[in-house]
Amino acid sequence: MQLDFHYYATYCAALLAGFSHMESLDICYSAQMTDCCSRSFLSKLKAPLSAATTQLQMELMDARTDLLGRQDITRIWASFHFLPYDLYAPVKKHWSRAYCDKYRLICGPRGTLAGATVELAKDKSLQAAGIAMHVLADTWAHRYFAGTPSLVINNVNEYCREIREDNGMTVEVPVQFRHNPAGKDDPATGEYNGTVFQATEHSVMNLGHGRAGHLPDYSFMRYVYLPAWGDYQEILKNNPADYYYAFCQMVRALRYLRGTDERFEPDCCDADLSEKEEQEIRSILSKRQTDASADWKAFGESLSGEKIPAFDEERYTGEYIEAGKASNDDTFLGRFILAAMAQKSMVTNRIYSSGNMLAGFSVNFEGGAFRGIRDFKKLVQAADKTK
Amino acid sequence: MTVFQRIKNLITGLLLIIGAVVLLTMPEDGFVIIAAFIMVSLLLMGLRYLFYYFHMARNMVGGKYFLFLGIFLIDLGLLTFSMTDEPRWALILYLLGFHAFSCVVNLAKGIQERHYGAPAWKVDTVQGIVNAVVFFFCLFHLRSPVYFLWVYCAGLFYSAAVRIVSAFRRTAIVYIQ
Known part of the structure; x- marks a missing residue:
């Protein structure tokens, strides 16, 4: 999926779920930011590089594909863009272990991890909701592919x-x-x-x-x-059908995150939209164009009666840099970075717990001596703060 | 990384250093050793593709390609074994190709990072320039085989360092329940 869906369509879904114009903008900005938060971007902010949610084309060209390099790539792409459908999917007897591990990383919608992703964003920031919407929407678009080089x-x-x-x-x-x-x-x-x-x-x-x-x-x-x-x-x-389900599922998930719905069922893809809304959405989705931003933008603005600003990757960088180390966790990008690390940490742990080593090791933090990649201390500190 | 993988990285790193030192101390035989290494590599690559086919690719649509590729590479390795008169060209072509490609990738990445305002652009640009210098150095010294040996050994030292550092890196992701 691209900016048209992750930014403008997510804005529409947030509005239909009951969020205000400003809240919807924060959610859709975070959803699109997931496609921009690379190591190059983070290094400019002097932010933890482990929070990367994507890799630029040139970063990939230069990426190491040894064991550690592959685990790093898998953590990024499986956590944010190719969420595995079933980490315990049935396999054939004659398949090798290596093949089974890769097969089980194939992305698909309505999986257990999709539910866990939405659950992780519950009672968290709007940035966490935005990231969850990106992940959820991509499970539909990227189904049948795996977020690991294979x-x-x-x-x-x-x-x-x-x-x-x-x-x-x-x-x-x-x-x-x-x-x-x-x-x-x-x-x-x-x-x-x-x-x-x-x-x-x-x-x-x-x-x-x-x-x-x-x-x-x-x-x-x-x-x-x-x-x-x-x-x-x-x-x-x-x-067109998958994207419509993705949109409806985003509305359901956002209603749950907002507290309107009591539960989120990954299986449910009916958002109770009006006939007019459904027709409008289906017509945008089936129009032969490589970028549907203008149509989604017009639809979003007709729903809210407000202007939707164009996506600007730099919008919040100044705020983050000026805040300094002491308080940058409370900025827009600071909350985004924490949410991204939490999502990556959760997905990696699930993959590791299933006996699959393609995303690398995951250690449970139990308050003892800190082990593991240092960047994740930020996550531990944030968890301590909320306690 | 598991303990076994760490040990494997460490041992491979040490072997690469030993290999580089051996090559530097025996420049006369260096080319023959490297050429023999390339031949053995081709044979091993062929065997690896055969293993890959039976291990994984036989489940893949069009996977038979790897069966044929494995057989072809083994054949090529055997053929190369019978042509040991000019081993230096194998090394020359390898080094020129590798450094030209690395130079382009590093410089392009540096440009992209500069566009993003990321400080890492300097490192990548310097790496690109170093690769360009090595490329032209090799190009202008085609008749001086000993230089190629030095460049090749420098590459081995670098790979060894990367592997040894990797063996001691923290790699686990932290998860908070």
């Missing part, structure tokens, strides 16, 4: 066809993948950018949906393809 799971071959409506007829058009990083996707001709095939299991080119380019990120896309793990079974990815 060819055997994430590879997509040339067998990929887009399903379009043409003069009232349903037609299948072959998708052509190019590998030009500067090239633009062209829905009219069916040419899309994807990462280059690398015959190395752990190449960063095989991370997430890189091989399928941005197909999972476009709300209008409907396509069939053969996932590498799928035993030659074709999968239909219906983005």
Whole structure:
């Protein structure tokens, strides 16, 4: 998913869940920030680098893919963009342990971890809610891919066809993948950018949906393809339907976080929207465009009657830097960083507890001597403060 | 990292240092040793791909590619073994390719980080420049094999240092219930 959904659509979902205009702006800003909070960004703020929620293209190109490097990549991408569906998914007898571990990191919606993510944000900051909305929405868009570099799971071959409506007829058009990083996707001709095939299991080119380019990120896309793990079974990815469920699930989750609903059921994707709202949303989702920001913005502004400012990555950096070490945890970005570390910590712990070492070690903090990565002291201090 | 992985990193780091020292002390035979190392690497890579196929890729759509790749690499390793007359070119091409690629990636990352205002841009830019210097150094000394040996050994020392430091790094994520 991109800025159009993570920022503008999340704003709309927050409004429909009952949050005010200003609260909704904070939530959607945090949701979009999850795609921007890289190590480069954090190092500029002199903030803990372990709070990174994404990696820039060049950071990935330069990323180490040895054991520690892969664990770092997996922690970031599995925690924020490819939340695993079932860490205990049934596997076949003849599969090796290494293959099973990767298979169990495949992302999907309505999983236990999706519920745990929303639960983690309950009674926390609006920034935590925003991060949870990002994670939740991505489980729909990024389903069938894993947030770890893996060819055997994430590879997509040339067998990929887009399903379009043409003069009232349903037609299948072959998708052509190019590998030009500067090239633009062209829905009219069916040419899309994807990462280059690398015959190395752990190449960063095989991370997430890189091989399928941005197909999972476009709300209008409907396509069939053969996932590498799928035993030659074709999968239909219906983005307009998935994105609608994602939107409804965000509304439900935000109602729960706001206290309107008593429970959040990851299985429930019915937000009780009015017929007009549903039609409006479905029409935005199915419009053939690579960026639906303008449509979502107009819809959001019609709901609130307020102007939605454009997303600006730098909006809160000055506040964080000026606050200094003593009080920067109480700034907008300080709360975002704490929420990001909590989410990463929770997901890593769940993966580790399932016996899967792909995200590395996790140690339970029990108030004794501090072990583990030093950056996480911030999280311990914040927990102490709330006590 | 598990204790075993830490020990493995430490031992590999020490072996790389020993290897580099051996190469530096025997510059005459250095090229032959490196060429032999590349041949063995090709054979091992071939075997690794075969293992990868039976271990994981056989479950993957199109996974047979790795079966054929493994066989091809083993064949290539055996072929290289029979062509030991000009081992220096293998090393020259490896070093030129590696440093050119690293230079481009480091400089591009430095530019991106500078755009973000991240202080790390200086480190990456310096790394890029060092790689460029090494690349041109190698390019202008194609007829002086001993320099290539030095550059190669410097790379081995660097890899060893990274592995040894990794062996002692704190790596666990903290979780608060």
